[in-house]
Amino acid sequence: MISLLLTLLIATPQVQDAPVPPACIGATFVSWEACAAASEEGTPAYSLAMMNLGTYAYLDGDIAGALGYYDKAALEGLSMTSDVTFHTFRADARRYGGRMEEARADASIAWGFLDGRPPANTPPDLILPVSGEMRAAILSLILPIMKDGDPEAFRRARDQYLALPATDWSALSQKAGVLTSLGEHADAVAASKGALDLRPQDPLSQNNHCYALVEAGRAAEGLPYCERAVAGLPDLAPVRHSLATVLAELGRCADAEAQMAMARRLEPGGSLYREPLTCTPKG
Numbered sequence: 122m123i124s125l126l127l128t129l130l131i132a133t134p135q136v137q138d139a140p141v142p143p144a145c146i147g148a149t150f151v152s153w154e155a156c157a158a159a160s161e162e163g164t165p166a167y168s169l170a171m172m173n174l175g176t177y178a179y180l181d182g183d184i185a186g187a188l189g190y191y192d193k194a195a196l197e198g199l200s201m202t203s204d205v206t207f208h209t210f211r212a213d214a215r216r217y218g219g220r221m222e223e224a225r226a227d228a229s230i231a232w233g234f235l236d237g238r239p240p241a242n243t244p245p246d247l248i249l250p251v252s253g254e255m256r257a258a259i260l261s262l263i264l265p266i267m268k269d270g271d272p273e274a275f276r277r278a279r280d281q282y283l284a285l286p287a288t289d290w291s292a293l294s295q296k297a298g299v300l301t302s303l304g305e306h307a308d309a310v311a312a313s314k315g316a317l318d319l320r321p322q323d324p325l326s327q328n329n330h331c332y333a334l335v336e337a338g339r340a341a342e343g344l345p346y347c348e349r350a351v352a353g354l355p356d357l358a359p360v361r362h363s364l365a366t367v368l369a370e371l372g373r374c375a376d377a378e379a380q381m382a383m384a385r386r387l388e389p390g391g392s393l394y395r396e397p398l399t400c401t402p403k404g
Contacts, residue, residue: 141166153177168194172207179210185390188214204247205234205259213262219392225270228263232278235259257285261295265302279303287312290319294326297333306337317346324353324360332363340370351380358388365398372403 142159143149145166150156153173160167175190191211194201202208212227233239235256239248251259260282267275287296293316300309313333317326328350334343347364354360365380377400384394 145170162193163196165196165199168196168199168201172201172203175214176207176210179214184214184217185388187211188218188390191215202230202240202243202247204249205231205251208234209259209262212266216266217391217393219395221266221269224266228266229270229274231259231263232267232274235281236274236277253285257282257287257292257295260285261299264299268303290316290326293319294329297329301333301336306333309333310337310339324350328354328357328360328363331367335363335367335370340367343367344371356387358384358391358394361387362394369398369400372401374398374400374402 142156144151144159145156153170157167157170157174160170171190171194175187175194178184178190179187187210191214208227208231212224212231215221215224215227230240234248235251260278264275264278264282267278282299285292287293293312297309297313297316300306300312310330310333313326313330317323317330320326327346331343331346331350334340334346344367347360347367350360351364361380361384365377365384368374368377368380377398381394381398384391388394
């Protein structure tokens with residue numbers, strides 16, 4: 122799934138000369154789990170297996186697990202460069218873990234690919250065409266990370282994202298989430314309302330609209346949507362987090378803490394759910 126370029130910085134001869142196990146290559150390839158088991162830690166083959174296992178975990182929704190695999194992929198003295206999707210996924214996993222400086226470094230590399238500036242010496246087979254839909258998906262993940270980085274790069278990436286069409290449910294939902302994270306609340310509410318109109322009974326649509334409303338300072342309007350979303354998706358941490366946020370804004374602090382505690386239990390690796398709630402009780 123992932124191709125790997127290891128740019129040598131201070132590698133030892135042992136790392137350079139490490140043989141690649143048959144389980145990792147060609148006709149004898151078995152699986153990335155088998156490749157990892159057959160490889161010595163600290164070798165390029167082991168690193169490649171960890172990168173791919175991390176990507177499988179990420180695509181399966183296990184972001185904490187993905188971050189663990191990506192960390193195991195690191196090689197002392199080596200800088201790892203792969204394709205735009207790897208750096209996008211690792212950026213988002215690092216953001217999830219609260220490691221923003223590392224996340225921004227990966228997001229910057231991913232943006233460089235989209236902007237026609239891949240890392241120097243990147244093999245041509247890692248520089249692939251990026252469709253409009255894939256471009257939107259990548260930008261939706263890296264823009265919230267880039268917003269506190271290089272202002273010019275962020276501006277250009279944001280402009281590129283907003284120029285992409287967003288008319289179906291998926292694109293409108295994505296756009297609402299991105300704009301909310303960027304603090305552009307009026308446009309976020311409009312996008313989430315557009316998605317909700319397309320799927321009014323969908324719990325994800327209800328959750329997204331609730332969160333857009335509460336972040337726009339309209340918590341009372343958002344509460345019914347969050348309550349319906351939790352009823353439909355009780356075991357999804359982001360949905361519990363949305364309800365916790367709206368309850369905190371309304372001064373229902375004990376209820377908010379209970380919902381946030383549930384979010385933490387559902388996703389203990391999420392840095393967002395470890396952040397303390399700001400809540401002032403209201404009579």
